[in-house]
Amino acid sequence: MSDTNSxxxxxxxxxxxxxxxxxxxxxxxxxxxxxxxxxxxxxxYNLEALKEDLLSKHGLHWDKDLQKAEAxxxxxxxxxxxxxxxxxxxxxxxxxxxxxxxxxxxxAVAAMHxxxxxxxxxxxxxxxxxxxxxxxQGYYQVGPxxxxxxxxxxxxxxxxxxxxxxxxxxALPQAHSTAGFDDKDRTLSPFWLALRAVQPxxxxxxxxxxxxxxxxxxxxxxxxLHSFCEIMDSLSFLHxxxxxxxxxxxxxxxxxxxxxxxxxxxxxxxxxxxxxxxxSKDGFKEPxxxxxxxxxxxxxxxxxxxxxxxxxxxxxxxxxxxxxNDDWGDSFEELLKSALPVARTAxxxxxxxxRTEVAQRLREFCEQTDxxxxxxxxxxxxxxxxxxxxxxxxxxxxxxxx
Numbered sequence: 085m086s087d088t089n090s091x092x093x094x095x096x097x098x099x100x101x102x103x104x105x106x107x108x109x110x111x112x113x114x115x116x117x118x119x120x121x122x123x124x125x126x127x128x129y130n131l132e133a134l135k136e137d138l139l140s141k142h143g144l145h146w147d148k149d150l151q152k153a154e155a156x157x158x159x160x161x162x163x164x165x166x167x168x169x170x171x172x173x174x175x176x177x178x179x180x181x182x183x184x185x186x187x188x189x190x191x192a193v194a195a196m197h198x199x200x201x202x203x204x205x206x207x208x209x210x211x212x213x214x215x216x217x218x219x220x221q222g223y224y225q226v227g228p229x230x231x232x233x234x235x236x237x238x239x240x241x242x243x244x245x246x247x248x249x250x251x252x253x254x255a256l257p258q259a260h261s262t263a264g265f266d267d268k269d270r271t272l273s274p275f276w277l278a279l280r281a282v283q284p285x286x287x288x289x290x291x292x293x294x295x296x297x298x299x300x301x302x303x304x305x306x307x308x309l310h311s312f313c314e315i316m317d318s319l320s321f322l323h324x325x326x327x328x329x330x331x332x333x334x335x336x337x338x339x340x341x342x343x344x345x346x347x348x349x350x351x352x353x354x355x356x357x358x359x360x361x362x363x364s365k366d367g368f369k370e371p372x373x374x375x376x377x378x379x380x381x382x383x384x385x386x387x388x389x390x391x392x393x394x395x396x397x398x399x400x401x402x403x404x405x406x407x408x409n410d411d412w413g414d415s416f417e418e419l420l421k422s423a424l425p426v427a428r429t430a431x432x433x434x435x436x437x438x439r440t441e442v443a444q445r446l447r448e449f450c451e452q453t454d455x456x457x458x459x460x461x462x463x464x465x466x467x468x469x470x471x472x473x474x475x476x477x478x479x480x481x482x483x484x485x486x
Contacts, residue, residue: 164219164221164274164276165184165186165217165219165276166217166276167189168188168189168190169186169187169188169189169215169217169278170186170187170188170189170192171184171185171186171217172184172185172186172187172214173185175216178352179224179225179228179354180218180220180225180228180229180232180352180354181218181219181220181221181225181229181275181277182218182219182220183216183217183218183219184216184217184218184219185214185215185216185217185281186214186215186216186217186278187210187213187214187215188213188215191213195209195210214281215258215278215279215280215281216255216278216279216280216281216282217276217277217278217279218276218277218278218279219274219275219276220274220275220276220277221274221275225275226274226275228354228355229275229277229354230275231353231354231355231356231357232277232352232353232354232356233275233277235327235353235356235357235358236254236256236277236279236353238325238327238358239254239256239322239325239327239353240256242325242327243256251321252314252317252318252321252350253314253318253340253347253348253349253350254318254349254350254351255279255280255281255282255338255349255351256279256280258278258279258280259277259278282338282340282349282351286338286339286340286346287334287335287337287338287339288311288334288335288337288338288339288348289333289334289335289337290334290335310346310348311337311339311348314347314348315332315337315348315350318348318350319332319350326358326359327356327357327358327359328356328357328358328359329350329353329355329356330355330356330357331352331354331355331356332350336350336351336352337349337350337351338351
């Protein structure tokens with residue numbers, strides 16, 4: 085079988101700093117960002133020779149056969165990370181690509197220079213500049229990745245012009261490559277997408293599935309209720325602009341630890357779509373019905389988590405569940421919204437006594453992630469063992485020495 089041909093352009097790593105980032109002259113510890121940078125990515129994979137070989141030796145005559153075979157080819161996708169990012173460690177892998185936490189090369193160079201001058205950056209500064217770079221390769225990954233970039237670009241524009249004070253949390257894009265699939269010459273282009281890093285990344289699904297036994301019932305109930313409210317706000321915000329997520333589940337929701345309850349961030353828009361009002365994208369289905377699909381899928385999961393432990397504590401909750409069971413079709417979104425005041429009241433009541441315990445539990449979830457991050461940064465020579473310490477001893481953790 086013929087080898088897959090690939091070409092990789094040479095890059096001058098010292099001068100190839102990303103246009104999305106630059107070290108500001110007034111402070112070596114600050115990094116500027118632009119909202120959207122379209123940076124071309126020239127890696128290509130030509131499958132013409134492979135196609136001819138498969139046709140002659142194995143009788144494969146359909147494009148789908150080649151697409152499936154190509155998707156199974158193992159690849160070290162870290163090689164697809166553009167040269168103006170320094171990879172720190174792999175954050176995760178999914179159906180539409182692998183995600184690496186990286187530092188902008190210009191910032192990493194500045195951090196190393198500061199370390200050499202005995203004025204190292206703090207852990208918080210390093211963490212604040214992490215970028216999540218999602219790399220995709222193959223027909224079944226590049227398509228959803230391109231769609232995700234398109235939807236997130238539209239979402240970014242909507243957020244910039246939103247007339248509301250409260251904006252839900254999203255991992256918005258910072259830069260991306262150009263890529264595509266050309267049917268004519270059978271050329272596949274890998275794709276990368278740089279996003280705001282949610283760090284430490286705590287998937288809601290992990291907490292529900294793996295950590296429930298490690299926390300008290302009250303803490304678990306708070307997290308369920310809090311995530312319910314926050315994700316409903318996120319979905320309502322998306323639906324306001326006729327954007328459907330289409331893949332809401334616990335592992336596409338990340339928690340960002342804060343001093344009180346965690347921030348909730350909806351991620352992975354690979355299956356999302358924009359459905360303008362007055363159109364019917366899915367045949368007979370109207371946009372309003374499609375929006376209910378987002379809400380109903382999420383609502384079923386959270387209602388299952390909520391109903392059993394809280395049925396005797398939340399006034400009106402049993403009646404709410406009964407209404408869902410009787411007739412959810414046309415009014416389910418309104419029913420869910422009607423539950424939000426009840427949920428928020430319960431949160432305020434419980435957190436008045438449990439706030440400290442919640443924060444402690446979330447810190448415990450973060451500890452392992454912080455240790456792993458420390459090791460990875462240590463390999464880059466950026467800082468030592470403790471997540472709260474700086475690279476060298478004797479420097480205050482909040483030092484801003486240039």
